[in-house]
Structures are given as structure tokens and as C-alpha cells.
Amino acid sequence: MNKTAAQAEKKHESLFYVTKRDTMPFWKSSLIRVIAVIAALIISSVFIVALTGKSPLKIYSAMIEGSFGTVRTFWDLLQNMAMLLGIAVAVTPAFRMKFWNIGAEGQVLMGCLASVICMYYIGSALPSWLLIIVMAVASMAAGAIWAGIPGFFKAKWNTNETLFTLMMNYVAIQLVSFFIAVWVPSGSGILYPVNTDTECGWLPKVFGQQYFLNVAIVAILTVGMFIYLRYTKHGYEISVVGESENTAKYIGINVKKVIIRTVLLSGALCGVIGFLLVSGKNHMINTSMAGGNGFTAIMVSWLAKFNPFYMILTAFLVSFLKIGGSALARDPLLKLSTSLGDIISAIVILFIIGSEFFIRYRINYRGRKAEHKNV
Amino acid sequence: MSKDVSLELKNISKSFGRVAANKDVCLTVYRGEILALLGENGSGKTTLMNMISGIYHPDSGEIIINGENAVINSPRDAFDYNIGMIHQHFKLVNVFTSTENIILGIDGKKFNLETAEKEVKAIADKYGFEIDPKKKVYEMSVSEKQTVEIIKVLYRGADILILDEPTAVLTPQEAQKLFAILRRMRDDNKSIIIITHKLHEVLEISDRVSVLRKGEYVGTVETKDADESILTEMMVGKKVDLNIHRSEPVNAAVRLEVSGLNCTRRDGVKALSDVSFVARSGEILGIAGISGSGQRELLEAIAGLQKLDSGSIIYHDPKTGKDENLRDKTPVQIRELGVRLSFVPEDRLGMGLVGNMDITDNMMLRSYRSGRPVFLDRHPPKELAQRIIEDLEVVTPSAETPVRRLSGGNVQKVLVGREIAAAPTVLMAAYPVRGLDINSSYLIYDLLNKQKENGVAVIFVGEDLDVLIELCDRILVIGGGRVTGVVDGREAKKEEIGLLMTKTVKEESANE
Structure with missing residues (x-):
């Protein structure tokens, strides 16, 4: 008997255990995500009070004001969101195929570079509409090549696409530096907008809005991608290859061909975003023009479960946090650094990602059986 | 002496997600007997045994070993209670010899390979195993590897041995040899639990048979009183024409x-x-x-x-x-x-089907190329899916359920149905x-x-x-x-x- 007692002391049963959930109705998972955002805002409030001593509500309203306050800030938000969404849509087919393309940053940058090269060397020799087409095609080709090289190696020799696409980012940055060094003899490293006099190769304003076309083109891409993935034979092949390469071979899908085709598409769409960044916004290039969106877009795509329509929501959330956060720093009354916005957006995103755990798993407490059934 | 209870399970329950793998299972094992644990695939046999050997922890219920309440949180705890399990998939280091594999992971004493080899040899001789203590695992046949696994748990002093479908990988001759060894171990007063779904083996080797059905304990019979039709009826719940x-x-x-x-x-x-x-x-x-x-x-x-x-x-x-x-x-x-040419491959969800896709999209695997260009036509596969669900009585909430959620039998019906439909x-x-x-x-x-x-x-x-x-x-x-x-x-x-x-x-x- 003594031994039993000793053993009972030595080995305790854990208080709770985790089991995998089967499925969860959509409203329930949405509710969990909303609760996660609210919880994140509450935790953020603690940080805000502790760090700045200001009212959290004031901060949040300043963020909203900074994003929606004026027509200009609203279009800034839309433009930012469109670029992020566009890249997220672009990486999605590759990700659906489980091709971990983390080289969107480089592919976008190559798209930017191709457009700027066209503008710089063709100048105003072509009519603007024709130059725009040339730029778009060149950007798509550049993005496609940048993604296609790792894609080809993956299909042919099964190289690791994650490392490969990552390395291609650095090569792209160096290439951009090289061209800037060639174009800017002063060595300042700053390229001023090209064709400011003729605005040749600049996307025109529509309804008086410079960003209208950017937003509209990304909207079309998003819908197009949704249809492509869901209703076309190509989209179906992508899903089969992504889920199981063996099944794909078994039914006679040419896996190599699908990998290369999909990666080219993914890269070409990144190139389109590069084109939009140049032609529709900056009209010049620098090495940080993709601005990390190539990486953030992966999160946007993933959080949306690779569904282009959900990506509108996730892209909005991330963009709002970014634009609203930077508005805090600009606000002359608040006198805050840019860090607070980053802290808030980090907390919100962390909570949303963390909430996935509660959507996928259920926590059971030992000895309180009645509770299981309600969860 | 003869009727000592070595292991007793009381109301063991375990669920994975919404699926209850075991529901209030009770089981008694005596010393010096071979108990066959019989049940169809998915009836919870392996889950139950994994709880005894410390791989899973029961959600509720008690495990009593030699009259004492036992808490088994890890395979190491199970060893402390002298429980050893031989899994279906062997867990051996290929480049090690049989002896090295056997003594691997035992701490608390220094090893002398030579004495260890002698001890291994002694165990082998005692029960009639054929083993070469110096042979490397990668040179071994499946049955030799199994021998190493069994000696491994005996070397650790196991009194309760659990074998998960040990004959699945053996030829009939090898199975006979194994049975002879198991009988010798029983005569040495060890408790042996053998998991299987092969009826003739149960009748040949075991002393008693406990049957599980859909995670629940159905009952235990003395093997000498049982025959194939009685056992099948217990397993399935109704009479089956065999x-x-x-x-x-x-x-x-x-x-x-x-x-x-x-x-x-x-x-x-x-x-x-x-x-x-x-x-x-x-x-x-x-x-x-x-x-x-x-x-x-x-x-x-x-x-x-x-x-x-x-x-x-x-x-x-x-x-x-x-x-x-x-x-x-x-x-x-x-x-x-x-x-x-139709082909039902061995790896159903990894080759024949796509687990995350629903039945309709899995039907489409064979036919998606036909029909209009560029866009998919989901109507014919949807009709085929409905037809197969009705004709083959596939149990599924709908044709839109991912096939990985279906049970093994229903997955196979979907696959065979599609291949025959061609x-x-x-x-x-x-x-x-x-x-x-x-x-x-x-x-x-x-x-x-x-x-x-x-x-x-x-x-x-x-x-x-x-x-x-x-x-x-x-x-x-x-x-x-x-x-x-x-x-x-x-x-x-x-x-x-x-x-x-x-x-x-x-x-x-x-x-x-």
C-alpha cells in the first residue's frame, strides 16, 4: 500500500489535454477570430497606457482617423492594401501547390526594374499607352523569369525552392542597386521619377484618382485568381499536385509541367504588381520598393487559407494596422514614435494567428466531464 | 498460482476529436495466459494497447497492474511496470546489431557488449528464438527484426507482452515458429496479449478471446468454447456468410x-x-x-x-x-x-485519392480532362459520386465531404467505385x-x-x-x-x- 501512495505522489495526471477538433461551423470560427481581435486590442490598451499614459480609445480613434479620415488617406489605405493583396494573390497558386515561394519580394522588385528600364531607355519615344503595354509585358516577363529559375530547378532536380527563391531576392536587390548606380552618376543612390515632363508610361488618373487603376487591376486579379483556382482544369491540377504528387502521377498529370507553369504564373503576377508600383505610383525605383510586402503577403495569403476572397479581409487588416500605425507617428498632438503602431499590429496579428489553435484544437479538463459536451 | 490477475482495465475511455476510440472498456489479463484481443480495424484495439504501453493517456478509467493503480504517462513508465509492446512497425536502428538495439536506451548501468550478448543468447535459448546477436538490423529479414523487438522487451524484464498484429508480416511457417515461442513464454508464466483480426490464428494460439467492436468491449470467451462464426458474430454484431x-x-x-x-x-x-x-x-x-x-x-x-x-x-x-x-x-x-486499365493502388489516400478533396472532386481525377476546354465540368463527376454513394452504400454526410474524413472501408468503396465506373x-x-x-x-x-x-x-x-x-x-x-x-x-x-x-x-x- 505504501508503494501505491508513493507512486501516486510521483506521477500526477496532467490537468488538461488537447484533442484535435473535427470541424467547426463558420460562424463559430469567425466568432473566435473576432474575440481574438478584441482580446488583442485589450492587451494593446495595457501597453498603450503603460508606455504612453494616453487613453487607448484616443489612440485607436487616431488610427481610424489616419486611415479613413480624408479621401487622401483612404486612397492611401486602398493603394497599400491593393499592393499587398495583389502580391498575396500572386503567391497563392504556388502555395496551393506547396511550392514555398518566399521570393515574391524579389519578383516584384524585378517587375519594378523592368518597368523602369523601359521608361528610362525608351523615354517618350513611344506613345504613353504603348509604353505602358511594353512595360507591363516586360515586368511580367521579368517576374516570371525570377520565379521560373527556382521553379525549373525544383521540377528538374528537386532543389529546395524556399532557399532558392530567398536567394533570388538578394540578387534582385543587387541588380536594382547596380542600375541605380549606372543611372545616377552623382552616387546619391536616389533615382528621381522618370518622364516627369511627359508622364509617358504613367498610368493615367481615373475619376481624378491616381490609384484607381491600381486598385481596379488588383480587384480583377483577385476575382480572376479565385475563378482560376476553383473552376479551371489548371486550378484543379494545382490542387492535386499540392495535395499529393503521387496521386498526380497516378492519374497522369505531368507534375513538372504543372510546377513550372504555376510558378511562372505566380512570378508573372508579382511582376504585374511591380509594374503597378512603378507605373501607377512611384515612377522610379529604389531597393526597398517592395517594402517587405513580398513577405507580409505570405501571411496574408496563409491567414486567408489561400482563398483570394478572404485575402481581401486579411490584406485590409494588415494594411489598416500599418497605415493607422504610421498615422500615429505623424499626428502632431500625440507625439509618438512609429514603434507604437508596430507594437499594436504585432499584438493583433499574433492573436489572430494564435486563435487558429483554438479553432483546430479543443482543450479538455480532466475530471470535469460535463464541460466537454458544451465546447 | 494459475489465476493471478496481472493486468486489469476498468472503464477506459479515449477519444480523438469527436471520434470515441474506446468507450468504457474493461479487460482482465491473467498470468500465464495468451489473451487474443480481437476486433475489426478501427474497433480500438491498438488504441487500447497504446494506453497500456504509455503512448496515449486515457481520458478516463483505471489501469490496475498487479493489484495496484497505475498511472502510465510514457513508455518508460510502462517499462517500470514490466509492460512491453511490440508494434506493427518496428522501431530499430538499422546500423546497429541486434544486441546493440536490445540494450539501447537502458540507463543506470554500464554496458559490456559481451555479457549483454550472452544475456541475449540466454533469453533466446530459453524461449527458442533464433537470433544472431552480432547481426546488423539492415541485414535482417522481417521475422528476424521482430525477434529482436520481442527479445528487447524480454531483456527489460517484461512480464506483460503486447504484440500488435505480429503475423501480418510473416509467412505461415514463420508464424508457426512465433506461436511456439509464445506458448513457451506463457508456460513461463508471462501474460501475453496478441492483437489480431485473423480468426484462425485466434483459435490456434489463444487461451481466451476478448472482443472489441466500435471501441466498446463486447465480451470475453474461452477459446476452447469458440469457433469462427461465434467470434465473427461478436466482432461484427451479426451473422456473416464467410x-x-x-x-x-x-x-x-x-x-x-x-x-x-x-x-x-x-x-x-x-x-x-x-x-x-x-x-x-x-x-x-x-x-x-x-x-x-x-x-x-x-x-x-x-x-x-x-x-x-x-x-x-x-x-x-x-x-x-x-x-x-x-x-x-x-x-x-x-x-x-x-x-x-483501372488501378486500385495500395496507398489509397496518398495515390488513388486526394484526402482533402471531396468525393466529387475525387471522381473527377479520372475524367477532368474531358468536356469543355479550360473550365472544369463538375456535373458528370457529381452524378457519378451520387451513384457510387447509393450503389456501394458509402457512409458519408454528403458528396462534399473530404474523403479523409471517411472510414477506411468507405474510402476504399469510393476508390474502387471510381475505378470500376471507368x-x-x-x-x-x-x-x-x-x-x-x-x-x-x-x-x-x-x-x-x-x-x-x-x-x-x-x-x-x-x-x-x-x-x-x-x-x-x-x-x-x-x-x-x-x-x-x-x-x-x-x-x-x-x-x-x-x-x-x-x-x-x-x-x-x-x-x-
Whole structure:
């Protein structure tokens, strides 16, 4: 008997255990995500009070004001969101195929570079509409090549696409530096907008809005991608290859061909975003023009479960946090650094990602059986 | 002495997600007995045993060992209670010798390999194992590896041994040897629990049989009072007709002629050497062999998925009378030739189907290329999905349920249903009843028989020799990638096939 007692002391049963959930109705998972955002805002409030001593509500309203306050800030938000969404849509087919393309940053940058090269060397020799087409095609080709090289190696020799696409980012940055060094003899490293006099190769304003076309083109891409993935034979092949390469071979899908085709598409769409960044916004290039969106877009795509329509929501959330956060720093009354916005957006995103755990798993407490059934 | 309880389970429950794997299971094991734990696949046998051996922890219930309440949180705790489990998949280090594997992970004392080898030898002699303490694991046959696993738990002093389907990987002869050893261990007063779903083995080896059905404990009977029909009824919950109907082949004509196939695996090992055979229409050709003897490569070669070094695969088209060589053709090219070849692969969710896709999209795997350009047409596959769900009684919430959520039997119905819907002239099925319950298994046998009666050349790769003998017209036996014999299914004896299965292995080791 003594031994039993000793053993009972030595080995305790854990208080709770985790089991995998089967499925969860959509409203329930949405509710969990909303609760996660609210919880994140509450935790953020603690940080805000502790760090700045200001009212959290004031901060949040300043963020909203900074994003929606004026027509200009609203279009800034839309433009930012469109670029992020566009890249997220672009990486999605590759990700659906489980091709971990983390080289969107480089592919976008190559798209930017191709457009700027066209503008710089063709100048105003072509009519603007024709130059725009040339730029778009060149950007798509550049993005496609940048993604296609790792894609080809993956299909042919099964190289690791994650490392490969990552390395291609650095090569792209160096290439951009090289061209800037060639174009800017002063060595300042700053390229001023090209064709400011003729605005040749600049996307025109529509309804008086410079960003209208950017937003509209990304909207079309998003819908197009949704249809492509869901209703076309190509989209179906992508899903089969992504889920199981063996099944794909078994039914006679040419896996190599699908990998290369999909990666080219993914890269070409990144190139389109590069084109939009140049032609529709900056009209010049620098090495940080993709601005990390190539990486953030992966999160946007993933959080949306690779569904282009959900990506509108996730892209909005991330963009709002970014634009609203930077508005805090600009606000002359608040006198805050840019860090607070980053802290808030980090907390919100962390909570949303963390909430996935509660959507996928259920926590059971030992000895309180009645509770299981309600969860 | 004789009726000491060594292990008692009280109201053990365990669920995975919404699925209850075990519900209030009670079980008693005595010293010096062999208890068979019988149940269909998915009835919770392995889950239950995994809780005793510390891999899972029960949600509720008690485990009592030698009269004491035990909390087992890890395999190490299980060892402390002298419980040892031999899993279906061996967990050995390939580059170590048997002795090294056996003493691996025991702490608290310094090792002297020589004394350890002697101890291993002593255990082997005591129970009649054949083991070479210095042999490396990668040089061992499956049955030798199993021996190492068993000695490993005995070396650790296990009194309660759990064996999870130990005969699944053995030939009939090897199984007999194992049974002899198990009997000796029982006479040494150890408790042995053997998990199985093979009835004749249960009747042969065990003292008592405990039956689980759908995670619940059904009951325990003394083996001497039991027979196959009683046990089946306990397992399934109703009476089942255990006879497979076999009709005489009608108008058998050569449909597929395979000659001189040679093929090398990626690691340079020869998978097939000079394999030749014919498959006739209206006939079921069985393929028997220890798993991994080249069955997979053979079927995949015919299906256009495996590169060959040499040989030919001639298909005689029953409509046009033309001969086509299928060698080095892709699956699409084979289909374009008008060859209606259906293939139910061994790996259902990893090859035959896409687990995360619903039934409709899985139907589409075979047909998505047809119809309008660019866009998919989901109507015909949806109708096919509905038809298969109705005809084969697939249990599923809807045609939109991902197939990985279905049970093993229903997954297989979806796969076989799709392959048969293509109206094949050749149907190949690799282990089509593996993991299926009795009712689903017999449904699959029926479907194969119907295809045979429709004049299809059926190739059936199986593992249960009793089934092969009952179902097939001819049985091709392969061993080590070589054809070691072709026997008539109506006259063949199990032992004869068993000998043919190991023939090459023995010849090779004799030459060395």
C-alpha cells in the first residue's frame, strides 16, 4: 500500500489535454477570430497606457482617423492594401501547390526594374499607352523569369525552392542597386521619377484618382485568381499536385509541367504588381520598393487559407494596422514614435494567428466531464 | 498460482476529436495466459494497447497492474511496470546489431557488449528464438527484426507482452515458429496479449478471446468454447456468410502478356527480375508474396508509373484485336491508346485519392480532362459520386465531404467505385481489403467477382493467403522480385504458397 501512495505522489495526471477538433461551423470560427481581435486590442490598451499614459480609445480613434479620415488617406489605405493583396494573390497558386515561394519580394522588385528600364531607355519615344503595354509585358516577363529559375530547378532536380527563391531576392536587390548606380552618376543612390515632363508610361488618373487603376487591376486579379483556382482544369491540377504528387502521377498529370507553369504564373503576377508600383505610383525605383510586402503577403495569403476572397479581409487588416500605425507617428498632438503602431499590429496579428489553435484544437479538463459536451 | 490477475482495465475511455476510440472498456489479463484481443480495424484495439504501453493517456478509467493503480504517462513508465509492446512497425536502428538495439536506451548501468550478448543468447535459448546477436538490423529479414523487438522487451524484464498484429508480416511457417515461442513464454508464466483480426490464428494460439467492436468491449470467451462464426458474430454484431463465391472463368482469353520485366529501384536494388505472366479475361489472377517483394513495382509498371530496364507489356485489345506494348508509356498515353486499365493502388489516400478533396472532386481525377476546354465540368463527376454513394452504400454526410474524413472501408468503396465506373478491361487492385471490416471486405470481393464475370482481367494483390485461395482462379507467387511459381487457386495449399513465397530468399542465402 505504501508503494501505491508513493507512486501516486510521483506521477500526477496532467490537468488538461488537447484533442484535435473535427470541424467547426463558420460562424463559430469567425466568432473566435473576432474575440481574438478584441482580446488583442485589450492587451494593446495595457501597453498603450503603460508606455504612453494616453487613453487607448484616443489612440485607436487616431488610427481610424489616419486611415479613413480624408479621401487622401483612404486612397492611401486602398493603394497599400491593393499592393499587398495583389502580391498575396500572386503567391497563392504556388502555395496551393506547396511550392514555398518566399521570393515574391524579389519578383516584384524585378517587375519594378523592368518597368523602369523601359521608361528610362525608351523615354517618350513611344506613345504613353504603348509604353505602358511594353512595360507591363516586360515586368511580367521579368517576374516570371525570377520565379521560373527556382521553379525549373525544383521540377528538374528537386532543389529546395524556399532557399532558392530567398536567394533570388538578394540578387534582385543587387541588380536594382547596380542600375541605380549606372543611372545616377552623382552616387546619391536616389533615382528621381522618370518622364516627369511627359508622364509617358504613367498610368493615367481615373475619376481624378491616381490609384484607381491600381486598385481596379488588383480587384480583377483577385476575382480572376479565385475563378482560376476553383473552376479551371489548371486550378484543379494545382490542387492535386499540392495535395499529393503521387496521386498526380497516378492519374497522369505531368507534375513538372504543372510546377513550372504555376510558378511562372505566380512570378508573372508579382511582376504585374511591380509594374503597378512603378507605373501607377512611384515612377522610379529604389531597393526597398517592395517594402517587405513580398513577405507580409505570405501571411496574408496563409491567414486567408489561400482563398483570394478572404485575402481581401486579411490584406485590409494588415494594411489598416500599418497605415493607422504610421498615422500615429505623424499626428502632431500625440507625439509618438512609429514603434507604437508596430507594437499594436504585432499584438493583433499574433492573436489572430494564435486563435487558429483554438479553432483546430479543443482543450479538455480532466475530471470535469460535463464541460466537454458544451465546447 | 494459475489465476493471478496481472493486468486489469476498468472503464477506459479515449477519444480523438469527436471520434470515441474506446468507450468504457474493461479487460482482465491473467498470468500465464495468451489473451487474443480481437476486433475489426478501427474497433480500438491498438488504441487500447497504446494506453497500456504509455503512448496515449486515457481520458478516463483505471489501469490496475498487479493489484495496484497505475498511472502510465510514457513508455518508460510502462517499462517500470514490466509492460512491453511490440508494434506493427518496428522501431530499430538499422546500423546497429541486434544486441546493440536490445540494450539501447537502458540507463543506470554500464554496458559490456559481451555479457549483454550472452544475456541475449540466454533469453533466446530459453524461449527458442533464433537470433544472431552480432547481426546488423539492415541485414535482417522481417521475422528476424521482430525477434529482436520481442527479445528487447524480454531483456527489460517484461512480464506483460503486447504484440500488435505480429503475423501480418510473416509467412505461415514463420508464424508457426512465433506461436511456439509464445506458448513457451506463457508456460513461463508471462501474460501475453496478441492483437489480431485473423480468426484462425485466434483459435490456434489463444487461451481466451476478448472482443472489441466500435471501441466498446463486447465480451470475453474461452477459446476452447469458440469457433469462427461465434467470434465473427461478436466482432461484427451479426451473422456473416464467410464464403466467397467463385465462378468458373468463361471464354478466358489472353488480355495482358507480361514478359521479362526487369526493374531497379532508385536505391539500386533490383525490384523485379525477369517477371513474366499472362492475365486472362474473365479470370482473377492473384499475386501472393511477402510485402515488398516487387508487387508494387509490377503493378505500377503496368499502369505506366514505373520505368523498366527491360521487358514488354503487351495488351491484347478485345475490340480491335490489336496488340499494344504499354511499356514506357505514361498513364495518359495508355488511355489514349484506348486501353481501359483501372488501378486500385495500395496507398489509397496518398495515390488513388486526394484526402482533402471531396468525393466529387475525387471522381473527377479520372475524367477532368474531358468536356469543355479550360473550365472544369463538375456535373458528370457529381452524378457519378451520387451513384457510387447509393450503389456501394458509402457512409458519408454528403458528396462534399473530404474523403479523409471517411472510414477506411468507405474510402476504399469510393476508390474502387471510381475505378470500376471507368468500365475497365483490366482491373488491378493492390491490397484492396487491407484495413477493411468484414462486411466491406466481402463487398469488395463481390465487386471483383462481378468484374470477372463481365470479362475483365482482374489482377488481385493480396496478403491473406486464405482469401487468395478462395477468391482467385490462378495465383502467381513472387519472392524477391522473381516469379517463384504459378498455382491453381482451386487446388493450392497455403503451405505450398508459403514455401514459394520464401523460395528466392532461401536460395540466395544458401548461395552466399
